[in-house]
Amino acid sequence: GENVEQHPSTLSVQEGDSAVIKCTYSDSASNYFPWYKQELGKGPQLIIDIRSNVGEKKDQRIAVTLNKTAKHFSLHITETQPEDSAVYFCAANRGYNTDKLIFGTGTRLQVFP
Amino acid sequence: GAGVSQSPSNKVTEKGKDVELRCDPISGHTALYWYRQRLGQGLEFLIYFQGNSAPDKSGLPSDRFSAERTGESVSTLTIQRTQQEDSAVYLCASSPPNEKTQYFGPGTRLLVL
Numbered sequence: 001g002e003n004v005e006q007h008p009s010t011l012s013v014q015e016g017d018s019a020v021i022k023c024t025y026s027d028s029a030s031n032y033f034p035w036y037k038q039e040l041g042k043g044p045q046l047i048i049d050i051r052s053n054v055g056e057k058k059d060q061r062i063a064v065t066l067n068k069t070a071k072h073f074s075l076h077i078t079e080t081q082p083e084d085s086a087v088y089f090c091a092a093n094r095g096y097n098t099d100k101l102i103f104g105t106g107t108r109l110q111v112f113p
Numbered sequence: 114g115a116g117v118s119q120s121p122s123n124k125v126t127e128k129g130k131d132v133e134l135r136c137d138p139i140s141g142h143t144a145l146y147w148y149r150q151r152l153g154q155g156l157e158f159l160i161y162f163q164g165n166s167a168p169d170k171s172g173l174p175s176d177r178f179s180a181e182r183t184g185e186s187v188s189t190l191t192i193q194r195t196q197q198e199d200s201a202v203y204l205c206a207s208s209p210p211n212e213k214t215q216y217f218g219p220g221t222r223l224l225v226l
Contacts, residue, residue: 006155032213043117043204043217044156089155099144099213100169103156 002027004092006104013080014112021107023090024072030092033066033073034101038087047088048075080111115139117218119205125224126195134190134221138207146215147180147190148204156204162188195225 006023013019025033031052036044050057050064050073057064061080066073077084087108091101118137126132138145147159158172162182173179177195182188192199202222206215 034214036217041219043206043219045217046214049214093213099163099208100146100158100161101215102158103148105155106153 002030002092002094002102004090004102004104006090006107008107009105010108010110012110012112015080015082017080019075019077019080019084019109019111021075021088021090021109022072023074023092023104024070025092025102026071027092027094027102028071029096030094031096032093033064034091035064035075036089036091036103038089038106040086044089077109080109082111082113085109085111117205117207117216119203119218119221121221122219123222123224125226127226128197129194131191131193132195132223134192134203134223136188136190136205136207136218138186138188138205139209139216141185141209142207142216143185143210144208144215145182145188146206146208147188148206149174150202150204150220152201159190159203192223195223197225199223200225 004025034049037047038044061078063076087106089106090104094100120135143164145162148156160180161169177193180190202220204220206217
């Protein structure tokens, strides 16, 4: 069945450095790719999303890139801060323009001051 | 405004007992989702309600799991004859009409002894 693979599972960076998290998806019909941040004891929160008609989207220190041909997308966080420490999940919708999401297994990001 | 709320926040039960988990979506949101998140893992889709359409139950792991939704408001996830492997965080999310962003509640942490 359809799946989303996410790497790495853990990532440690120094404050101010950049962090990159990568995901691949299997359903070629997927056209919506959100990223969620989950802090300890809380539900996931959307931080950025991208649709298949664009290759890159940026929001301040966060950017997402999408390569439809290779079926992978990445989250880039620049100038990391300790408050960026959390678990990050990528997701892809299951089929064209559907609302159901398949989530990756998560990346635990630790930013050390 | 008020976000998605879930109750109880924590639930400890004995193996074999039934449990009911409640989700109050954001007012006006037509879509409602339930997910299961085992410790250190990603989000596993359980069930999806969209307006008055028949729910998508394709993610329910067994017939011990069921969910209902009253119109476009509160939803209840019921787990009958709980097993230890049911221990997890159960997350609820809702979405407004014609939008794919899912807004998550804080989750219910279920522990089956």
